[in-house]
Amino acid sequence: xPRVMIKGGVWRNxxxxxxxxxxxxxxxxxxxxxxxxxxxxxxxxxxxxxxxWLDPSIKKTEWSREEDEKLLHLAKLMPTQWRTxxxxxxxxxxxxxxxxxxxxxxxxxxxxxxxxDDPRKLKxxxxxxxxETKPARPDPKDMDEDELExxxxxxxxxxxxxGKKAKRKVGCVDV
Numbered sequence: 001x002p003r004v005m006i007k008g009g010v011w012r013n014x015x016x017x018x019x020x021x022x023x024x025x026x027x028x029x030x031x032x033x034x035x036x037x038x039x040x041x042x043x044x045x046x047x048x049x050x051x052x053w054l055d056p057s058i059k060k061t062e063w064s065r066e067e068d069e070k071l072l073h074l075a076k077l078m079p080t081q082w083r084t085x086x087x088x089x090x091x092x093x094x095x096x097x098x099x100x101x102x103x104x105x106x107x108x109x110x111x112x113x114x115x116x117d118d119p120r121k122l123k124x125x126x127x128x129x130x131x132e133t134k135p136a137r138p139d140p141k142d143m144d145e146d147e148l149e150x151x152x153x154x155x156x157x158x159x160x161x162x163g164k165k166a167k168r169k170v171g172c173v174d175v
Contacts, residue, residue, distance in 0.1 A: 007042045011049060011136040014147065018154045019046055020054060025158055037154040039146065052092050053134070059090050063099055067091075075100050 022034040031043035082093035
């Protein structure tokens with residue numbers, strides 16, 4: 001029985017590297033083309049991974065006190081408008097929402113010390129619903145055949161500097 005591949009799951013370092021190279025070659029509007037290089041990922045997942053984790057403009061450092069204050073101020077002015085707030089702070093919408101909820105939780109814990117566990121927190125064994133916003137898992141020492149094939153195909157396609165049309169023109173010489 002053939003193995004069924006389900007798109008999704010934790011991102012691997014190889015997939016991140018292919019995604020970075022593909023975005024450099026194809027730009028930020030060719031997600032279907034980029035996803036065709038990654039057999040285990042969809043166009044939507046590739047786009048989310050880029051904009052939520054790999055984009056070099058995203059800050060991944062600890063939040064400063066000034067950023068926290070700015071976030072609280074903006075959240076008060078524009079409640080639930082995380083996509084508007086995010087570029088002002090220089091973080092992703094997911095980072096802003098997560099940090100805002102953390103700050104609210106900390107404020108609440110200060111008021112009541114006997115706080116119970118957060119139901120939103122993942123428990124061991126649960127699947128993370130947003131793997132695009134987390135670091136990639138290290139690649140295994142021995143890649144399986146599917147991954148090696150995906151990697152070599154991606155290398156070949158990304159190294160290609162001529163498009164299909166240019167190749168066709170070379171093949172069609174008028175007599």
